[in-house]
Amino acid sequence: MALKVLVGCKRVIDYAVKIRIKPDKLGVVTEGVKHSMNPFDEIAVEEAVRLKERKLAKEIIVVTCGPPQAAETIRTALAMGADRGIHVEIPLDQMDTFQPIHVSKVLAKLAEQEKVDIVMLGKLAIDDDSNQTAQMTASLLNWPQGVFASKIDKTDAGLEIIREVDGGLETIRTTLPAVLSADLRLNEPRYATLPNIMKAKKKKVVKMKPADLGVDMAPRIQVVSVEDPPVREAGQTVSDVDDLVAKLKDKGFSSA
């Protein structure tokens, strides 16, 4: 029974970029800054493609919620091996208030509409570090969740997933359909090759708005301020060990 997989991916600021805070202190500078697919989503797409290569999946639909520029992210996923794409367009100026709860509602709606067996996401996005979307999507759908997956296998009854948790590795079994989220060590994503990039241009991408799925975009969280961490103070050179001990005493680090 070959599975249908819905993979979510997000366009984020590239991990190598030095982040700068906007002057209004309500966000970070995104204009003119290099963006790419969230690294955990790359891992999710790669896993879906490998499921297809193992003949466990028959179709991979990649979905992104983002501004018009996010079309590139979908193309990358298609070049990696996804079959078709859905671009839920959010105007660029509304991206700041588009939050995980909205994404979860979009994904849940699409999962039902497309009748998928697996919703595969990255465990978190590197811009907001929320780590909420997979869990909320599972909850909305009332599906089992296998998050922080570092290995995914198909069993007769459903899926066996090894999860990376603080104490080590946890193995769980779920039925299908299920929501999964990819952790770092699940796989190493492939690079898109030129022939696949060319093929991806011909694959279908459907555009829609959140309203088309009945999702209201009103924000539930308000960002109050975004600030740089405090600037590191210059160190003080000490002349010898006695001086060091005296300074430590002064600052209250040593009572002796």
Added chain:
Amino acid sequence: MRGLPQLLSRAKRVRVGFSASEPVLAIQAGILQPDKFTQKFVQIRGLKSSKVRSQAPLTAVDNTDSGKQLKQELEAIVGPGNVSSGESVVLQHGQDEGPHQGKSPDIVVFPSSTEEVSEICKICTKHNIPIIPYGTGTGLEGGISAVDGGVCVNVSKNMNKILQIHQEDFSAVVQPGISREMLNQEVRADGLWFPVDPGADASVCGMCATGASGTNAVRYGTMKENCLNLEVVLADGRIIHTAGIGSRPKKSSAGYNLTSLFLGSEGTLGIITSATVCLHAIPESVAAAVVGFPTVQNAVDTVVMTLQCSVPMARMELLDEVQMKACNEYSGLSYPETPHLFLEFHGSESEVESQTETVRDIAADNDGGEFQWAVQQEDRTKLWTARHRAYYADIALRPGCRSLTTDVCVPVSALPDLVTATKADIAEHGLVGPMVGHVGDGNFHTMLLFDPADPEEFRKCKEVANKMARSAIALGGTCTGEHGVGQGKMVLLEEQFGKDGIDVMRQIKGALDPQQLMNPGKVFSRN
């Protein structure tokens, strides 16, 4: 190998920083002029010191009027935050990753544009001060050592942009601060990659300066085949483009091939401020294989036969049994400790399959062992990480030791004899010398390990290295396949080219750098 267990079990202290004996070794190796500290040390030990070079270096920059004036003039060009004579800064900028003790420059400057580099050169020319270009400091032949002091021009810190990427033309233009891994990160989304991969994550422009190569050269070429144009600042400040201003065609018959002249010139003719390099399409399918052999001869014969069958191998790496042991211990692998070939195949799925079949058969014909495969990205990465970490794995074999990494290249047919002769020589001298080779190019490296506190051992390593280089030259090869000449191989270069050949090089240098300011003391001597 004789004496190996004893060598490995010798107690070693952990080395932090530079040990006192290194200057001594370098002096004995004829590389370094003694500074004040070393002179005193040499006196105490009653050892002979070599002659001090004639051109007096700037000393104590902040304490002399000329030094202070120079600093001011440089600050006027690049800004006060971008000039430094601080001890740790100059120390870092004189020492690369090779075994030879480097000499610190007097001042380090961090320009932000080609025009600033030009102005810096004009100042240095006016005051007759040596100029040493600096990229990532990852060279192995002491190329950045400021033998006569001078101004080190660090072109990688502030000049770190990818200026252009031309996806359809398969080329990119980069500044010196862009390393090969940074370039690859940028272009991989376009389905492209930059295939020249020396061990370090080196500056692409620095790779042009040394004529670098890596594991992919057998199919994709070295830096020489992958560079279309260079922007170079000459000693007098003139800025030229070696293939034409803004030119980036795949081929050209226009004028002298200046690109070739500056490629591999190791900073002795000018400072490279940008490079136009070739990109290649990421292969559709990649497979990696590993196969062990009873002897090095078997492995090398396999390589020769594979090339003669015109299999378009992407990578063919030879690791000898000593290296396999080191890699096992360092990277947690469990390969049998015999010579191994690490192979990589690129192409479409069907091409890769048929190439692999062919090579599997050739290996079996040469008594190859189990032919291990990897296709998944992470499995292949694990395989190649172990190979790329070979240097560090070797150092870990004898904690506290350093390595004299040799680098010779011969016609492939001469490889079996040279490799086996070298291994015998290493054993005879009682050294530990793991061997890693880009055998597809006839190029191999031995990591000759030495205790920095043991000058006799370093001397033996040098002896083996020089003997190897001379054998390579005699077999129709070269004394350096990819690392460059730097300081350590100047004598060998003379032997390879003969006096007339080197004289032509001297004449060219004399024409472009009449005051002999560009990276003095490298590649060949003044006369």
